[in-house]
Amino acid sequence: MLPEITQKLLAAKQEKGMSFVDLEKAVGRDEVWIAAVFYRQASASQAEAEKILSAIGLPTTLAPELTECPLKGLGPVVPTDPLIYRFYEIMQVYGMPLKSVIHEKFGDGIMSAIDFTLDVEKEEDPKGDRVKVIMSGKFLPYKKW
Amino acid sequence: MLPEITQKLLAAKQEKGMSFVDLEKAVGRDEVWIAAVFYRQASASQAEAEKILSAIGLPTTLAPELTECPLKGLGPVVPTDPLIYRFYEIMQVYGMPLKSVIHEKFGDGIMSAIDFTLDVEKEEDPKGDRVKVIMSGKFLPYKKW
Amino acid sequence: MLPEITQKLLAAKQEKGMSFVDLEKAVGRDEVWIAAVFYRQASASQAEAEKILSAIGLPTTLAPELTECPLKGLGPVVPTDPLIYRFYEIMQVYGMPLKSVIHEKFGDGIMSAIDFTLDVEKEEDPKGDRVKVIMSGKFLPYKKW
Amino acid sequence: MLPEITQKLLAAKQEKGMSFVDLEKAVGRDEVWIAAVFYRQASASQAEAEKILSAIGLPTTLAPELTECPLKGLGPVVPTDPLIYRFYEIMQVYGMPLKSVIHEKFGDGIMSAIDFTLDVEKEEDPKGDRVKVIMSGKFLPYKKW
Amino acid sequence: MLPEITQKLLAAKQEKGMSFVDLEKAVGRDEVWIAAVFYRQASASQAEAEKILSAIGLPTTLAPELTECPLKGLGPVVPTDPLIYRFYEIMQVYGMPLKSVIHEKFGDGIMSAIDFTLDVEKEEDPKGDRVKVIMSGKFLPYKKW
Amino acid sequence: MLPEITQKLLAAKQEKGMSFVDLEKAVGRDEVWIAAVFYRQASASQAEAEKILSAIGLPTTLAPELTECPLKGLGPVVPTDPLIYRFYEIMQVYGMPLKSVIHEKFGDGIMSAIDFTLDVEKEEDPKGDRVKVIMSGKFLPYKKW
Amino acid sequence: MLPEITQKLLAAKQEKGMSFVDLEKAVGRDEVWIAAVFYRQASASQAEAEKILSAIGLPTTLAPELTECPLKGLGPVVPTDPLIYRFYEIMQVYGMPLKSVIHEKFGDGIMSAIDFTLDVEKEEDPKGDRVKVIMSGKFLPYKKW
Amino acid sequence: MLPEITQKLLAAKQEKGMSFVDLEKAVGRDEVWIAAVFYRQASASQAEAEKILSAIGLPTTLAPELTECPLKGLGPVVPTDPLIYRFYEIMQVYGMPLKSVIHEKFGDGIMSAIDFTLDVEKEEDPKGDRVKVIMSGKFLPYKKW
Amino acid sequence: MLPEITQKLLAAKQEKGMSFVDLEKAVGRDEVWIAAVFYRQASASQAEAEKILSAIGLPTTLAPELTECPLKGLGPVVPTDPLIYRFYEIMQVYGMPLKSVIHEKFGDGIMSAIDFTLDVEKEEDPKGDRVKVIMSGKFLPYKKW
Amino acid sequence: MLPEITQKLLAAKQEKGMSFVDLEKAVGRDEVWIAAVFYRQASASQAEAEKILSAIGLPTTLAPELTECPLKGLGPVVPTDPLIYRFYEIMQVYGMPLKSVIHEKFGDGIMSAIDFTLDVEKEEDPKGDRVKVIMSGKFLPYKKW
The missing domain is CATH 3.30.1160.10 (Cyanate lyase, C-terminal domain)
Known part of the structure; x- marks a missing residue:
């Protein structure tokens, strides 16, 4: 259900034992916005993408996947969570x-x-x-x- | 579409030229909560109901309509406003x-x-x-x- | 289905034989925006409301019905028209x-x-x-x- | 979610660093229409398909995938983007x-x-x-x- | 559910004992199209409206209700009839x-x-x-x- | 989205450069009905299935896939095409x-x-x-x- | 919710103390079909309509309301009863x-x-x-x- | 769309050239109920499962897939078949x-x-x-x- | 929205200042079941209906409205309350x-x-x-x- | 349809021949709550996860899949089971x-x-x-x- 890049990002972050608050410090952006980039609801600049990827130990060659404008929205009309x-x-x-x-x-x-x-x-x-x-x-x- | 009591309350408030902020002062509750009572999404105590009704010049005999527990929610699955x-x-x-x-x-x-x-x-x-x-x-x- | 005020406005306009283009000249606003006020999707200023009402021969005491912020949207998820x-x-x-x-x-x-x-x-x-x-x-x- | 051919076209275009405006010049059709061909909402002629494919460095043998009449539409009743x-x-x-x-x-x-x-x-x-x-x-x- | 004018037209037609085929002859338009005017899915010219109304014995002053452009469509997404x-x-x-x-x-x-x-x-x-x-x-x- | 057998049939027909009209002649059934068999909305007899398959150069061992009674219907409530x-x-x-x-x-x-x-x-x-x-x-x- | 004629028929039947089985005997049609006429899902002949109306003590002038072809179906997509x-x-x-x-x-x-x-x-x-x-x-x- | 086990059962039955009526005789249960087991809408006992599997030539080790309580229902709100x-x-x-x-x-x-x-x-x-x-x-x- | 009889029952109960627990004692049935009769989701016997009506001071001639089998269910697919x-x-x-x-x-x-x-x-x-x-x-x- | 980890857990539990009641004893939590962890509707502590996994013979390295906060809910608006x-x-x-x-x-x-x-x-x-x-x-x- 989650995009492949989101799964990769979440797995790497868990591996590193980093929280979104830690990323907030590393990237200089708010933790909610960074989470929005993870879930591909927001688009980062090249520099921001590289900072995020480095912080969680992923290659910066993935940056284009974080900079392109995403198709946004959760989808289900009434969320069940x-x-x-x-x-x-x-x-x-x-x-x-x-x-x-x-x-x-x-x-x-x-x-x-x-x-x-x-x-x-x-x-x-x-x-x-x-x-x-x-x-x-x-x-x-x-x-x- | 709006319940009859809501229409009465809104009309009386407009007549009096009062804003929800004015009601906040008169009633001692937040303007959003008071608006929620107007739209029958929240239930007031007898005392609160009387204060609201007096403030906008309606008879306090209407109080029971503001104290009963409402059936809540807007209804339409995706709001168009x-x-x-x-x-x-x-x-x-x-x-x-x-x-x-x-x-x-x-x-x-x-x-x-x-x-x-x-x-x-x-x-x-x-x-x-x-x-x-x-x-x-x-x-x-x-x-x- | 249409709000009562919309029906009143449309009937008066038809009576007067005026088009929305005629109203554009009388009011100094675009015909589409004026039509949006008619259908209660846009809110007019007091002055604009009075100009619209006068132009189609309705009493300006109806102005408040055109100045309040409407609940917007057509409603049906997929329009059939x-x-x-x-x-x-x-x-x-x-x-x-x-x-x-x-x-x-x-x-x-x-x-x-x-x-x-x-x-x-x-x-x-x-x-x-x-x-x-x-x-x-x-x-x-x-x-x- | 996007058809495979759309993904191929978008990837090749990104590789080449071309914008839809660049394609407009290369193909002689409007950028929006070309984007509609990319997303398989419009069908190109054989010549147009070949121009598009050449411009972004893909083999013209893919042309038939751009010339056939697509099943159109986004699908979701209310778009969330x-x-x-x-x-x-x-x-x-x-x-x-x-x-x-x-x-x-x-x-x-x-x-x-x-x-x-x-x-x-x-x-x-x-x-x-x-x-x-x-x-x-x-x-x-x-x-x- | 049916618009008031539709009900009036259907009742008058039944009173007169006329079929849509009879109206086809009287009006010079196809029976299906005439039925579409009845159900307010099509708009007649002034002359056509008067012919229809006369044929079923209704006053021609109702003509404007048949000449205006209707909001079309049945509404329910999947018809149950x-x-x-x-x-x-x-x-x-x-x-x-x-x-x-x-x-x-x-x-x-x-x-x-x-x-x-x-x-x-x-x-x-x-x-x-x-x-x-x-x-x-x-x-x-x-x-x- | 299309069943695998439908994709196979359409690809073979395109390869052969045959239209549904050509198949109408080869099979002795109307082109729309034949297209309905292709999209698995209609079921053919063994003989009809073999004629269709032969005409487009596919092995007649696929016949059972065209003779069984399909689960019919497009699915989406309101088609977007x-x-x-x-x-x-x-x-x-x-x-x-x-x-x-x-x-x-x-x-x-x-x-x-x-x-x-x-x-x-x-x-x-x-x-x-x-x-x-x-x-x-x-x-x-x-x-x- | 129920059509007016349905309510009239049900009330008259209750008044008379008749069951649908009693009507089956009086009318010579199955009780389920008669109930379908009551709920305006089936259309009766003039004779059947008169028998039904007489049996429950309603004037036979109502017969046309039982003989016309109804718009059928319950409506709600998933019934909650x-x-x-x-x-x-x-x-x-x-x-x-x-x-x-x-x-x-x-x-x-x-x-x-x-x-x-x-x-x-x-x-x-x-x-x-x-x-x-x-x-x-x-x-x-x-x-x- | 059909569960894997359903496809296996249907294929084996077709291979054997058996109808549900034949299975009715072999298993001692009604053909509709047996079909419901095939489509995983009903659960069989161990003995029934083994009789079904043997009759169509499948290994009885598959029995647990027919004895567990299934998640029932077709799914689509309004069926299109x-x-x-x-x-x-x-x-x-x-x-x-x-x-x-x-x-x-x-x-x-x-x-x-x-x-x-x-x-x-x-x-x-x-x-x-x-x-x-x-x-x-x-x-x-x-x-x- | 609520059936007229439900509104009558609720108003009379409020007038009398009775709770559903009080009714439980008066009627000899559980409060939830009595509330279900109020909301016309359950049907009472003649005797139960009369006890309920008497307890809240309504005429027992209303009993048939509580004894008939109701069309049950809330209606909205996902409740918003x-x-x-x-x-x-x-x-x-x-x-x-x-x-x-x-x-x-x-x-x-x-x-x-x-x-x-x-x-x-x-x-x-x-x-x-x-x-x-x-x-x-x-x-x-x-x-x- | 079920998450992969749910399938693994259910298969291991069946293999071991354990019921949820047996797990209740082994884990010290109610059987319904444990089933909720299986279906990824509840999140376990590290210790609870390990007890569950050991009890059904799965490696405790799977624990993180049971401790993370799940996206909850069945999904379908009206369940068909x-x-x-x-x-x-x-x-x-x-x-x-x-x-x-x-x-x-x-x-x-x-x-x-x-x-x-x-x-x-x-x-x-x-x-x-x-x-x-x-x-x-x-x-x-x-x-x-």
């Missing part, structure tokens, strides 16, 4: 409220999913640690013409 | 990377969509304001038995 | 080639559907007139972080 | 307005997707370059009988 | 063979569904009458550019 | 009119898709050749019991 | 074995669902009564041409 | 009538698809042979608690 | 393991969903109360014939 | 009643499918053994913010 589904459910439940609040704050338009960053942080909490996901996307107002 | 779709697309593109990073940081489990908060902030930016969406959900490790 | 389907088919057939050519010209990113205009022109042709559809959207490169 | 999805979204949002305007200009009928051309241009713009997509299809009026 | 389903099944079974034979006879292109006529005839046969359906559509070769 | 889709669209648009006319002519029942023949003819026309598709199916009245 | 689903499941499980056995007994063709009868019987059994469903459909061999 | 589809259509058309009649005869409950038998018989008929399908399932009343 | 979805997810995740364990313990067959009871209990727990759901269904072995 | 489908049907029929009862007992929230256990027991019963399925999930109240 519970972790991924929760984000889908959040939109099912909070989608309309979110739309109302964003329109009230910004007018008619959308949050870009392209000029966009996504961070994951661990919030330690005695009642149970929390996953903090921070999304930041440029607001794009609908153009009139 | 561009603003809502972008969040769906984010999961199509960054779902697997996010899963990998969360598992690496927390082990096998999920981010709760129930013990969960969602905030929207406006980040002013000379190159174009940004929408910041902050999700915080308790990490729930898979139980073994 | 032959005219609309052809555009869907064009993407089925030319989607991948288009993606390749755009990536080659611009790098990894997308054409915005928000900072976007759409024009329709009639090209007279002795072998049969042609429909010319011109789309212009800002290129948005994928952000790295 | 963000670039391709935007065109789908454009029809979700502007489909009905477009239909109204075309009917007003031409009467009952459709824009052909067969007697049809598609061009992509880069519009340089200091506020960010724009993707211009120009579609031109013969208007086909519904026949009565 | 057995008569309609059989045509769908014919394409499931004979679609690829038909495609091969048409390409062999005409080259790459399609049979138009717009510049198209459809006739139904009753073939009397001692072993059981047969339904003969004759489709005639202009061949449209794929344009190259 | 434009040529095949047009027939699907014809039913979307003309399905209900066709149903009305057939019921008026024959009573409640269906046109058989089993006791059924399908022919394709080329109608030469100075304004562009036309594809003529003739379907003939036994009318089957609904049994009452 | 457990009783109806079981028949669907039977085909999921025994569909291929049934196909093999029928082809072995009859050759390539199908069991008609039109020249078809369906009976339900109650088999008394000390271990629990059994539902016996007997289907009888004409075998239709695939025509060759 | 015409023979199998007819049974699906029968439920689309006669599902509600059948439900009414069964409830009238038995009360609220279902016909079991597990404590269930299915027989196919050939009814010779001068007007064309008929396929008789007899289903017998235990009636299961809904439990109250 | 988070509480209901979790049970769907449990089957996505634990469906195959459950199937293996049940087959190992019982042989080939299923757990009946008809001869079936469902109970909900509250397990108090200092780390957070737990929902205990107990299902008990008769094991039905697959019949051989 | 009768045993698994019954649980889906239970939610179709008893989903809304269950939701009502849980909300009444616990307030607005859900039963966790993560902090969750699932047990299967065999209840011997002279009228036929019963399958008892016990689910226990932590109640998670919706957070307000």
Whole structure:
């Protein structure tokens, strides 16, 4: 199911015992973005590709496989994996409220999913640690013409 | 399409010229959560329901319609509204990377969509304001038995 | 199926015998965008809404119904109307080639559907007139972080 | 996922360091149409096939694979790739307005997707370059009988 | 489910005891095309609309409802009515063979569904009458550019 | 995607430079039906299978693969190939009119898709050749019991 | 959800305290077929319609609503009612074995669902009564041409 | 598509020139049930598996592949094979009538698809042979608690 | 969305301030089963219907609406309500393991969903109360014939 | 269809003649949870993985394949296997009643499918053994913010 290059990258990373946080330090890019390159949802520059490959001990001749623009998306309309589904459910439940609040704050338009960053942080909490996901996307107002 | 009570609430709010931020101050709850009550995706306590209704000039006898547990969810499998779709697309593109990073940081489990908060902030930016969406959900490790 | 306000607008326009091109002159916005306001896919400013309503002889008190941010999209996953389907088919057939050519010209990113205009022109042709559809959207490169 | 011949063509083109624009010059056909032949959505003549193959250094014995009539279409009902999805979204949002305007200009009928051309241009713009997509299809009026 | 105007037309026709063949004579158009106007899948000229309405005893003031360009299509992806389903099944079974034979006879292109006529005839046969359906559509070769 | 035997048959036919019309002469069956055997949508008798195989230069030991009853149907719910889709669209648009006319002519029942023949003819026309598709199916009245 | 005429028929039948078996005696047709007329899946003759209506005490002026050819089918792709689903499941499980056995007994063709009868019987059994469903459909061999 | 063991069984049976009726005699089970074992929709006992394998000349060491509990079901939501589809259509058309009649005869409950038998018989008929399908399932009343 | 009778029952119950547990005492049936009658997924006897109606202060003339056999099922293929979805997810995740364990313990067959009871209990727990759901269904072995 | 590691595990377990109950004793975890590890729906600790592998005679070097966090879920939207489908049907029929009862007992929230256990027991019963399925999930109240 995963592209061959993704499997190669994941295996090499596991072999090296490196986490995505380690790669963040080695490459100078966020761990989520690097994971997106692994899963072929983002495209790296030649330099970034080489840094990633070197860090996990793969030949840099594989770089072109990380620099080309991928065909993106998971595919299945409704994801069955519970972790991924929760984000889908959040939109099912909070989608309309979110739309109302964003329109009230910004007018008619959308949050870009392209000029966009996504961070994951661990919030330690005695009642149970929390996953903090921070999304930041440029607001794009609908153009009139 | 929207439930009758939602339409009543939205019309009264518009009549009063109140924003969800104004309601945040009046009710003491976050604007997104209040909007979720409006769209019948969240249930208020009797006191919260009365505060919301008073703030927008509706009779508090409507409170039971805001306190009962709603049947949640938007319904359509793939949302066609561009603003809502972008969040769906984010999961199509960054779902697997996010899963990998969360598992690496927390082990096998999920981010709760129930013990969960969602905030929207406006980040002013000379190159174009940004929408910041902050999700915080308790990490729930898979139980073994 | 069409929202009530859309039906009212279309009926008044027909009564007045006005075309969307006539409205283009009266409002100072493109006919396609005005039609998008009619079908509640775009939101007008107060001034634009009043111009549209006056032009077709409806009271300007309806303006708020044209200024609020609509829930957008046609809904059906595969449109059955032959005219609309052809555009869907064009993407089925030319989607991948288009993606390749755009990536080659611009790098990894997308054409915005928000900072976007759409024009329709009639090209007279002795072998049969042609429909010319011109789309212009800002290129948005994928952000790295 | 891509047909074997498509993979061969793309690899040879990359090897040669040729863009679709370069092929446009070598073959005398538009870059988008040539890309459509690559992705097996269009069929070339024997002469065109040979020019394409020679230009990217593949044996002309492969020509029959480019001249036969392909089974067309992407397949997935709703594309998940963000670039391709935007065109789908454009029809979700502007489909009905477009239909109204075309009917007003031409009467009952459709824009052909067969007697049809598609061009992509880069519009340089200091506020960010724009993707211009120009579609031109013969208007086909519904026949009565 | 059927549009209101369709119901009115069918009721008036039944009242008058007229068949579509009778209307064919009165209007000078084929019975199938007239039925398509009834079901709002085809648009009549003002003169045709008036002839149809007069023939079944409805006021000609309803003509605009027959002249406007309809939103076409049945909607359900797979029809459940057995008569309609059989045509769908014919394409499931004979679609690829038909495609091969048409390409062999005409080259790459399609049979138009717009510049198209459809006739139904009753073939009397001692072993059981047969339904003969004759489709005639202009061949449209794929344009190259 | 195509069954292995179909690929073998198509390759051998291409090698021999034979069209389905040539096979029609060699086998004494219609070209569409022969194509249906190729695509494994119809089953041949032993004699027919041997004639087909001999005509295209394949060993007659393959006959059993053409005589067994196939699992029929294309599979995808909505075909994306434009040529095949047009027939699907014809039913979307003309399905209900066709149903009305057939019921008026024959009573409640269906046109058989089993006791059924399908022919394709080329109608030469100075304004562009036309594809003529003739379907003939036994009318089957609904049994009452 | 049920057509208005179906609701009227069911209510009148309940009022009269009649079962479908009682109607079988009054009308001279099988109870399942009569139920199919009730649910507008089968069309009655004028005489049959009048017998049904008289038996349950409804005016015979409603007869045309039972004689016209209905648009057939339940609609939902996968039925959720457990009783109806079981028949669907039977085909999921025994569909291929049934196909093999029928082809072995009859050759390539199908069991008609039109020249078809369906009976339900109650088999008394000390271990629990059994539902016996007997289907009888004409075998239709695939025509060759 | 068919499981490997199914292909092996079908090939061996064809080699031996045995029909399912012949196997019925050799194994002492109904031909439909034996076909269900072939298609891995039913599980045999060790003794039954050995009888089946011996009868068609396969080694009895394959028995475990016929005794394990299979993952059942055809898969596709709406079957495209015409023979199998007819049974699906029968439920689309006669599902509600059948439900009414069964409830009238038995009360609220279902016909079991597990404590269930299915027989196919050939009814010779001068007007064309008929396929008789007899289903017998235990009636299961809904439990109250 | 909910049937009218369900809305009436729920409103009367709320008016009376009764819980389903209170009804369990009044009717002598489990609260879940009574709720199933409310939502028209189960059918009551005349006596049970009258007890339910009396308990919540509705006229017993409504009893027939609770005794007839309902058309069962929620409808949407994948439920979007988070509480209901979790049970769907449990089957996505634990469906195959459950199937293996049940087959190992019982042989080939299923757990009946008809001869079936469902109970909900509250397990108090200092780390957070737990929902205990107990299902008990008769094991039905697959019949051989 | 099953992952390679699942096939290996199932084959080794069959070879050893061990049941999941035997593994429960060897590993000290419930048989359902162990089956979930087999089907790669749950992740084991290094120690648990080694115990499982040793118990069925596989090398412990396979442990990493059992400790990594799997992509969970069965995939098909509506399961066709009768045993698994019954649980889906239970939610179709008893989903809304269950939701009502849980909300009444616990307030607005859900039963966790993560902090969750699932047990299967065999209840011997002279009228036929019963399958008892016990689910226990932590109640998670919706957070307000």
